[in-house]
Amino acid sequence: MNFVTFDASYVSKLRAGDVPTEQHFITYFSELILLKLRPRLRLQEQIEDVKQETFSRTLSLIRSDGGLRHAERLGPLVNSICNNVLMEQYRVSGRIEALEDETAERLVEPRPNALSMVISDDTRNLVRRVLDDLNDRDRSLLRAVFLEERDKDEVCTELGVDRDYLRVLLHRAKGSFRAMYSKRVDAKKYH
């Protein structure tokens, strides 16, 4: 979880075609674009096309005469260009659907995707430990929501909790996972 700062120096390196910076840019935003697109596009090829087109247009804009005036707006620029490319993709594929009407309901779709492919055994072990620390009710809640994809309101009612509880449960589980992950990464650094 490396935090980066998109400042003038970063943008000017991108403009100059600095290879490490460009690689970082591609890697960092690839993950975000995948997260954004996977509930919206069914085919992996479509996701890949939109992603490539987004990078191509963003880098062209940055390297154009006008360039990017506000470096801190690099992220929103990528998002904006991605939205435009996605709209074009919808038109091409005949699925005319306004982006603002799109919901992220399918974010948790069960099919394998590019991001889930990179989950290592190490990560699964950490997640296993987080799940082991939960009580049966919380595990059942996560199972019903993420694995069985049942209606969240219905599941919450069944288990006697509300939607806020579900959010907090996810927040805590995610927090535990991040803490363990960071600890593991630090341990690897020092060994």
Added chain:
Amino acid sequence: MNHQDALQQMAVERYLLGELNGPSLESFEEHLFECPACAADVKAGVTFIDAARAELKIPQRVTASYVKRPPKWTSWFTSPWILGPALAACLFLLAFQTFVLQPRMKLEVARAQTPAVLNPLVLANAGARGDSIPEIVAPEHGSFVISLDIPAATGDFSGYLCSLSAADGSLLWQTTVSPEQARDALLINMPTDKTKEGLNTLLIQGLPARDSSSGTLEDLARYRFRVRIQK
């Protein structure tokens, strides 16, 4: 949306749960692309959910712990291989105590508490050569009483040693008697199991005083009697 808004609204969790749509989704995604903290949080959340989904597919995950923890050092004690025989041994011990030891102890206590008239074996005038050898009928698990006199000694003794021997000369029992006790007729409660059926000899010896020049025991009397054990 700024980062503070995102935190307050739990926007990351709502995004992961698919609860954002329309303008709120658009607003958060715009923030997500410019905020490395939220981006890292969402990536961690998606990774967690994907891995959790795989883990939750395992049936026992819902109710049971999957990680095998190292056994405690005391776990051998709860092993069926130890616990079974230990339980059987306890039951055997309990049965032995209940059906064997306790009845036997009750019987012995009852015997001990039963009043009985003691007919002591009087050796006071026995032991002289040519005298008949007295006989005592002794209960097998009980005792009998011997009455005897310590002969008036000529020497100065610090005490007296009474030694009981079997017919073959083997020593069966021994005790010491102080001069004060020896003044009157001496009653010795003799456990039957300390004697041997048949001829027994009780030897009385004087223990030399500390300042005595002689360091040897002096034979004072030798009493013989027969024991017949009543079974």
